[in-house]
Amino acid sequence: MPELFQVVTVAEANVRLRAHITPIPRHESLPLHEALDRVVAEELRSPVDLPAFPRSTVDGFAVRAADTYGASESLPAYLTLCGEAPMGRAPEFTVGPGQAALIHTGGMLPSGSDSVVMVENTQYLDPTTIEVVRPVAVGENVIPVGEDVSRGDALFPCGHRLRPQDLGGLAGVGLVRVPVVARPRVAILATGDEVVPADADVAPGQVRDINSYTIAALVRRAGGEPVLCGIAPDDPVKLEQMARTALEGADLLVLSAGSSVSTRDHTVNVIEALGKPGVLVHGVAIHPGKPTIIAVAGGRPVFGLPGNPVSAIIAFGLFVAPALRRLQGEPETDPLTIQAVLTLNIASKPGREDFVPVRLERRNGVLHAEPVFGKSNLIYTLAHADGLVRVPLDLSGLYAGDAVEVALF
Amino acid sequence: MPELFQVVTVAEANVRLRAHITPIPRHESLPLHEALDRVVAEELRSPVDLPAFPRSTVDGFAVRAADTYGASESLPAYLTLCGEAPMGRAPEFTVGPGQAALIHTGGMLPSGSDSVVMVENTQYLDPTTIEVVRPVAVGENVIPVGEDVSRGDALFPCGHRLRPQDLGGLAGVGLVRVPVVARPRVAILATGDEVVPADADVAPGQVRDINSYTIAALVRRAGGEPVLCGIAPDDPVKLEQMARTALEGADLLVLSAGSSVSTRDHTVNVIEALGKPGVLVHGVAIHPGKPTIIAVAGGRPVFGLPGNPVSAIIAFGLFVAPALRRLQGEPETDPLTIQAVLTLNIASKPGREDFVPVRLERRNGVLHAEPVFGKSNLIYTLAHADGLVRVPLDLSGLYAGDAVEVALF
Numbered sequence: 056m057p058e059l060f061q062v063v064t065v066a067e068a069n070v071r072l073r074a075h076i077t078p079i080p081r082h083e084s085l086p087l088h089e090a091l092d093r094v095v096a097e098e099l100r101s102p103v104d105l106p107a108f109p110r111s112t113v114d115g116f117a118v119r120a121a122d123t124y125g126a127s128e129s130l131p132a133y134l135t136l137c138g139e140a141p142m143g144r145a146p147e148f149t150v151g152p153g154q155a156a157l158i159h160t161g162g163m164l165p166s167g168s169d170s171v172v173m174v175e176n177t178q179y180l181d182p183t184t185i186e187v188v189r190p191v192a193v194g195e196n197v198i199p200v201g202e203d204v205s206r207g208d209a210l211f212p213c214g215h216r217l218r219p220q221d222l223g224g225l226a227g228v229g230l231v232r233v234p235v236v237a238r239p240r241v242a243i244l245a246t247g248d249e250v251v252p253a254d255a256d257v258a259p260g261q262v263r264d265i266n267s268y269t270i271a272a273l274v275r276r277a278g279g280e281p282v283l284c285g286i287a288p289d290d291p292v293k294l295e296q297m298a299r300t301a302l303e304g305a306d307l308l309v310l311s312a313g314s315s316v317s318t319r320d321h322t323v324n325v326i327e328a329l330g331k332p333g334v335l336v337h338g339v340a341i342h343p344g345k346p347t348i349i350a351v352a353g354g355r356p357v358f359g360l361p362g363n364p365v366s367a368i369i370a371f372g373l374f375v376a377p378a379l380r381r382l383q384g385e386p387e388t389d390p391l392t393i394q395a396v397l398t399l400n401i402a403s404k405p406g407r408e409d410f411v412p413v414r415l416e417r418r419n420g421v422l423h424a425e426p427v428f429g430k431s432n433l434i435y436t437l438a439h440a441d442g443l444v445r446v447p448l449d450l451s452g453l454y455a456g457d458a459v460e461v462a463l464f
Numbered sequence: 465m466p467e468l469f470q471v472v473t474v475a476e477a478n479v480r481l482r483a484h485i486t487p488i489p490r491h492e493s494l495p496l497h498e499a500l501d502r503v504v505a506e507e508l509r510s511p512v513d514l515p516a517f518p519r520s521t522v523d524g525f526a527v528r529a530a531d532t533y534g535a536s537e538s539l540p541a542y543l544t545l546c547g548e549a550p551m552g553r554a555p556e557f558t559v560g561p562g563q564a565a566l567i568h569t570g571g572m573l574p575s576g577s578d579s580v581v582m583v584e585n586t587q588y589l590d591p592t593t594i595e596v597v598r599p600v601a602v603g604e605n606v607i608p609v610g611e612d613v614s615r616g617d618a619l620f621p622c623g624h625r626l627r628p629q630d631l632g633g634l635a636g637v638g639l640v641r642v643p644v645v646a647r648p649r650v651a652i653l654a655t656g657d658e659v660v661p662a663d664a665d666v667a668p669g670q671v672r673d674i675n676s677y678t679i680a681a682l683v684r685r686a687g688g689e690p691v692l693c694g695i696a697p698d699d700p701v702k703l704e705q706m707a708r709t710a711l712e713g714a715d716l717l718v719l720s721a722g723s724s725v726s727t728r729d730h731t732v733n734v735i736e737a738l739g740k741p742g743v744l745v746h747g748v749a750i751h752p753g754k755p756t757i758i759a760v761a762g763g764r765p766v767f768g769l770p771g772n773p774v775s776a777i778i779a780f781g782l783f784v785a786p787a788l789r790r791l792q793g794e795p796e797t798d799p800l801t802i803q804a805v806l807t808l809n810i811a812s813k814p815g816r817e818d819f820v821p822v823r824l825e826r827r828n829g830v831l832h833a834e835p836v837f838g839k840s841n842l843i844y845t846l847a848h849a850d851g852l853v854r855v856p857l858d859l860s861g862l863y864a865g866d867a868v869e870v871a872l873f
Contacts, residue, residue: 083701088692091681104842108668112841114725140632142659142698142722145668155813157723161658161771163669198573217502218873219681223773226677249552249570253496254633255723259517259554268635272500272628282630283497289551290840313551316523316568362570364632373860387827389842391872433612434636435514437629438619463800464627 062338064448065408068349071335072374075351076385078214079306081237086326087225090217093235094383099227100345101211102382104201108145109164114198116155116177117168118183123190128269131186142203155185164197171196213382214279215292236361237281239382242305243270244297246322247313247362248289265364265434266311273371277379278306289313298325306382308357309334309375311367322359328351340407340448343431344370365431368389369410369443370402372462393442395424401453403446412440413461423459440464471747473857474782477758480744481783484760486795487623488715489754490646494553496634499626502644503686503792510637517554520575522605525564525586526577528670532599534748540595549574564594572607578606593727613637624794625687648791650681651714653706656722656771657698670685674721674773674843682780686788688716698722700730707734715791718784720776721755728755729814731768735759735817738766744813749816749857752840753779765791774840778852779820781871801869802851809863813854821849833870849873 058068063071069197082096094291112118117140127130134155138148150156155172164171173196175190204210208230211221217233225233245267251326253263264286272282285300287294302308308329312322318409327333330352341345341368350358356378360367379386396413403409415422425443440459472480487588491505491521505722520526521677527543535541543564547557555574559565564581566572573580580604584651585598613619618635620630626642634642654673662672693710711717717738720732731791736742748756750776757768784795804824812818822833835855838845851870855862862868 060818087677087681091684099726106671112839133571141669142656142727143660143669158804161656161671198841200838202839203844209672210844218745219678219685220683220773220777220843220873223674223678223777224843224847227672227674227773229662231663247551251552254640255636257516257638260552262515262519262548262570263636263638265632265636268496268630270631275500284538295606308791313570316476320552334716362634364629368632391824391831393540415800422800430521430607430611434608434629434633435612435619438633464629 059281062340062345063336064340068336068339068374069377072349072351072356072378073381075354076378076381079237079239079382081406083237084232086232086234086235087222087231090222090233090235091214091219093279094214094385095213095217095428096234096236096384098346099206099207099211099225099230099233101204101210102146102189103228104206105203105227106198106200108196109200111158111160111162111164111171111196112198113171113173114171115171115196117150117158117171117188117192118149118155118169119152119168120191120193120195123187124174126187126190128188133180134185136185138165140329149241155216155402169193174349203387215384216385216412236383237246237280237380239306240304241274241279241283241379242282242284242308243267243274244284244301244308244309245286246289246294246313247286247318250286250313252286253364266360266362266367269364269368270309270311270360270371273368273376274379277376278383279379289318289321291325294321295325295328295342298329301350302329302357303357305355307355307375307378310359312359313361320416323348326352326359341369341373342404342409344373346409347374349374363432364434365437367379367436390462392462393422394458395422395461397444397455397457397459398423399455401426401444401446403450403452405449405451408448409446410443411446412436413442413444415441415461424459437464467802471749471754472745473749475700477748477783479785481758481760481765481787482790483761484741485765485787486791488646488648488791491643492640492646494596494644496631496642498639499642499644500628502626503687504622504624504626504643505643505793505795507622508634508639508642510613510615510617510619511639512635514612515607515609517759518609519569519607520567520569520573520605521607522580522582524558524580524583525597526567526580526606527558527600528561528577529579529600529602529604530598531562532581532596535596535599537597540597540646542589543594545592545594547574557639571612577862578602578681623795625794631789638817645786645792647687648715648788649691650683650688650788651691651693651710651717652676652683652694652720652811653693653704653710653717653719655698656695656727659695659722661695674768675771675776678718678773678777679718679769679780682777682785683788686785687792690786698727698730700734704734704737707738709717711761711764711766714764716764716784716787719766719768721768721771723755732757735761735766735768748779750778750782751813751816751818753782753819756783759760772841773843774846777846800870800872801871802831803867804831806853806864806866806868806871807832808864810835810853810855812859812861814858814860817857818855819852820855821845822851822853823848824850824870846873
């Protein structure tokens, strides 16, 4: 059987695709509480200084540092109490030379004071006089105005995905609405005469639609909005019709290819017909997942993922997820992996990247990766795994005892 | 200043707390598409065999393996075509001795056949006769009935959090609704006279509420449903009233303590008064985050997190997130960390665990962790970091060049 397509590496496939993807221009303004995991649509700058006033970081006494110079256990500085800094309000008094004001963690320094002596380094001589037994420097135990961020400082660049602490940071400067990129709409179309909806009764020869569920969930994880477009039969006319409808109003289309050879042939032809520039990649040097199709139609990425559920998940992670991140304006990053010790040899063929599901297990405190062997068309191979180990292009395998990088599901 | 509380280790604090947490008994039945990241409420077993019929894994010819024994390039086996297995339907014919049927990947094996010869190992002699040049064994290139899972097999245990591939697995066996544990309701109450809502105008001495935003987002990440209960003033009567109201109908209460010493004292007394057994831990051997309070009131965990936003996030990760997972019935697991090389020395004090924010950076392919030093009350310290490095209890620091484990945000 002739090789019908020219297989390319993962890196080459992503280079070809990347050239065609630009961030989607739809933005929305969200209340901060709804912005978790969303991507910032324009650079955010602080409208204010944080903190807006000098704050004490300890419980103690606000003083003029010069009044404490040389203070020690044997020769304390004596200061006169002139008030207590209230919480949540500006003190209405001034700390003069030789004076000190009671202050609490988070309190605003009274004017005149420039530092705070910790309560541990003081004692009351009488109700209006304290002894200070250690000197403080100007600014000691104080967060000055704008130390966290200053007015005008860049907070987050365009393309930054917001985490819990980032929402806190925005709340701190009063940015309670945030402009984010709209979620990319991802049309998902399953194909195959043998595929029926998961809630249907199945007759002999039919299988339930697995890929629409896994792909929709993977789309959600990558920040997209899945749009389920049903199951197309093994009929190129009908498939093209359904693919065109699916692509309308979508930012990206994922076809889960049927498994028969005729459907696989249809799929690439239908994708090619959807728009320019058409198919960029037909076949990638990976196992499983080789028959992956990558295309662009009228500016929108289109993927033909293998029908085999394990291959579909792997190809999604390598190509669709990065495309979704790019559509949201996120910068390119290497996926972070966990290091573990391989427990068994893995054979591979040089010239392709192999992906092997593994289960992680801690043995004597060391993380081990145990390969879950199983035909790649068995979805429960992945359901029983924690992640994937990649065998690089140029190796013929990995050995038990090797330190490997595991990409988690 | 006397030590007002007895500091315990992280491990000891979690042992004390764990004894009091049982999974919440509220379950719900969700459509599969809404069940991503939810926790299975009862063991799921397969109602069917997957696949339900013997499926071909290749394109080729369904045969009786015995007919191919000894076949080679020089001495092929000759078989007569008796039909084509349709996709999505049971073949209506039988493969007899000396016969072969055209079959596609994913097709159902006709009765009589027990294996599939790959198309690459055959050629047509005439339109009704093929030559087979390599033998196949019984079952070769076939997924037998139930190989993925068999009827009655355990699919996922109670307490398993559903990932994309798991949803696919459930779809494959027709389980399109799944019983999951209800999201724990987490009441969040900020405190402090100096704290105002993030959208308010701030007067001198006031600060915007940061912790309600970070804690709500962390609750969502841990599978809970945040319920924002406002900001209580530094008044023990009012605080207790608001805490009681917050706890009603909640599965867990998080108080973000005010920062002044009087509020900190109120907080522990108010928490103690909320119900039995009361405060279990007041002070943990960590930095930052030492003044953390852990309590249980009438079966519900109550946490008093430090007002300092960085401390609050660290204490949340160590205590509240595991409690939320336990409330959902998830098993205890070590958090997974990423290995990196430390770029700078970190000093610490033996007897406490130190947590230092780091930025991750790949240098010559090796992941490095660059400490982001900064006062722990500055939220942007964390906004500019990718994760935390922990200095263990018994070390006085870590050195530049050490391999460290980074817990990602």
